Every structure is written in C-alpha cells, then in structure tokens.
Amino acid sequence: MVIDNDVYNRRGESWWEEDNPLNLLHGSLTPGRFAYFRTVLTEHLGSDYRGLCALDVGSGGGFLAEEFTHIGFRVVGVDPSEVSIATARRHATDADLDIEYRIGAGEKLPVPDASFDVVYCCDVLEHVSDLDGVIAETARALKPGGLYLFDTINRTFVSKLVAIKIMQEWRMTRMFDTPIHDWSMCVRPQELESVMGRHGLRLGAIVGLGPRSRNPLRLLDLARAGGRTLTYGELSRRLDFGQVRSTAISYMGYAVKNGESPPRRRDGLPQTRN
Numbered sequence: 001m002v003i004d005n006d007v008y009n010r011r012g013e014s015w016w017e018e019d020n021p022l023n024l025l026h027g028s029l030t031p032g033r034f035a036y037f038r039t040v041l042t043e044h045l046g047s048d049y050r051g052l053c054a055l056d057v058g059s060g061g062g063f064l065a066e067e068f069t070h071i072g073f074r075v076v077g078v079d080p081s082e083v084s085i086a087t088a089r090r091h092a093t094d095a096d097l098d099i100e101y102r103i104g105a106g107e108k109l110p111v112p113d114a115s116f117d118v119v120y121c122c123d124v125l126e127h128v129s130d131l132d133g134v135i136a137e138t139a140r141a142l143k144p145g146g147l148y149l150f151d152t153i154n155r156t157f158v159s160k161l162v163a164i165k166i167m168q169e170w171r172m173t174r175m176f177d178t179p180i181h182d183w184s185m186c187v188r189p190q191e192l193e194s195v196m197g198r199h200g201l202r203l204g205a206i207v208g209l210g211p212r213s214r215n216p217l218r219l220l221d222l223a224r225a226g227g228r229t230l231t232y233g234e235l236s237r238r239l240d241f242g243q244v245r246s247t248a249i250s251y252m253g254y255a256v257k258n259g260e261s262p263p264r265r266r267d268g269l270p271q272t273r274n
Contacts, residue, residue: 003179003180004176007178007180008079013083015062015091019231020232023232024225028237030067034064041147052117053074053116054076056077057134059079059101062089069099077099080105085102107137114142117142118149119146119149121134121138126153126186126187127180127181135198139201139257142201151252152251154187156249159183160183173222175226202255203254204254204256205254209241209249212239212242215238
C-alpha cells in the first residue's frame with residue numbers, strides 16, 4: 001500500500017477546523033498525550049522551561065507546538081507540508097505566539113547539531129520510509145541528556161483492525177477516502193527501542209495511548225462523524241484519547257540521549273558551570 005501523505009497539503013489549510021478529519025488529532029489527543037508529556041518533563045526538567053528549546057518533528061497544523069510554547073519552551077516546528085506549515089504559522093500569529101516553523105523532513109532536519117533540550121515526534125514514525133534515518137536525525141538535533149518524546153501506532157492485530165480496517169478501509173467509518181497508514185510501516189515498541197539504541201537514545205518508558213471511553217455508542221459516532229451533527233473534533237473528545245494500559249493500538253513514551261546534561265536549579269533553569 002502506498003500512503004498518500006499529500007493529504008496534508010490537500011486538507012492542511014483547515015487543521016484547526018472541527019469538521020476536518022485531521023482535527024481528530026486535536027480534540028482529545030492533544031491534551032491526552034500532552035498530559036503524559038508534562039509528567040515526563042516535570043520529572044526530568046522541573047517545572048520552569050524558560051530558556052529551553054523544543055523541536056517538533058512533523059508539526060502539522062501546530063497543535064503540540066502551541067502547547068509547548070504555552071508552558072515556556074522556545075519551539076521550532078518542522079514539517080514537509082508547505083500548506084500545513086502556512087496554517088500553523090497563521091494560527092500562531094493569530095494567537096500571538098512566537099513559534100518558528102520550517103519546511104523540512106524528519107530524514108534531514110533543517111536544524112544545527114545538539115541544539116534542542118527536547119525533541120518530540122507524534123503521529124509521524126508510522127509514516128516514514130526511513131525510520132533509522134529519522135531517529136538518527138533526532139539524536140543529532142538533541143543535546144546530550146536531552147529528552148525525546150514520541151507516540152506512534154503499534155503493529156498488532158488490534159491496531160490493524162482499528163487503525164486500518166475501521167478508520168481507513170470500512171466505508172461507513174473511514175476518515176479519508178485515501179490511505180494514510182500502511183500497517184506494515186507501523187512500529188512495534190521493541191523495534192523502536194532497538195533503533196533508538198543504535199543512535200544513543202536510551203528508552204525511559206512506554207505507555208499505552210488510546211480511547212478511554214467504554215461507551216458502545218462511540219462505535220455509532222464513528223459512522224456519524226463528518227456529518228452535520230458530529231464533527232471530528234467532537235468525536236475525538238467523546239472517544240477521550242489518553243494514557244491507557246494497553247499498547248495494542250498506539251503507544252507513547254520517552255527516551256534520553258546519552259551524555260551528561262547541564263545540572264538544573266530548583267526553579268528549572270540551567271545552572272551555569274564555573
């Protein structure tokens with residue numbers, strides 16, 4: 001199957017609009033994954049992120065870039081879709097947020113070596129043809145001791161049923177009329193850990209990411225979404241994506257780049273060495 005990544009150019013002007021299928025990634029997925037990332041950031045970096053730089057690999061419409069900016073990070077977002085980048089820039093400007101967006105691919109990030117305290121990559125790894133290259137570039141961009149935050153789709157029977165059959169192939173419930181995922185390109189946790197290890201990224205933890213709602217009516221909502229009565233943003237909120245026990249559909253986690261990072265004061269700011 002050939003993934004149609006050009007969909008992000010065709011539909012990328014309206015990432016922030018509730019009736020766009022891409023907004024499914026925002027309704028509850030953005031707050032769900034960001035809540036987990038905040039716990040990791042607090043554990044490793046404290047609570048004050050002023051002066052720290054974060055790189056958003058595959059920034060799309062800027063959902064997570066804006067969240068990281070709100071808590072104090074200086075964010076650079078990179079995405080190959082010119083349309084998505086334009087949308088992200090426009091939304092950041094309207095929200096009076098200082099975010100730098102650059103057009104580029106994960107396999108060749110347009111950033112200097114060892115220049116970011118945090119790199120995060122969400123809904124991207126299952127789309128790339130050169131996973132090793134993307135992880136190598138991630139490691140290059142991170143400072144020693146820097147954090148890598150990620151999420152992606154697992155390659156299991158359950159993920160094939162949900163992400164491919166239900167969300168992509170079945171006419172009544174699919175989000176797009178074009179393939180946006182290839183199950184064979186989804187990444188198992190142990191595979192990702194192995195690739196990261198080759199590039200000096202030490203896995204810290206992996207947790208499940210998925211819908212937390214147990215209401216069977218959500219199955220009907222999948223068929224109704226996109227119409228006049230139910231937007232994709234509302235569908236996402238009803239599904240209540242976030243941290244779950246099972247990694248069978250998707251998972252998120254973090255890794256640390258090998259090397260010593262600068263010590264941090266209690267207020268979270270870097271401590272200078274004499």
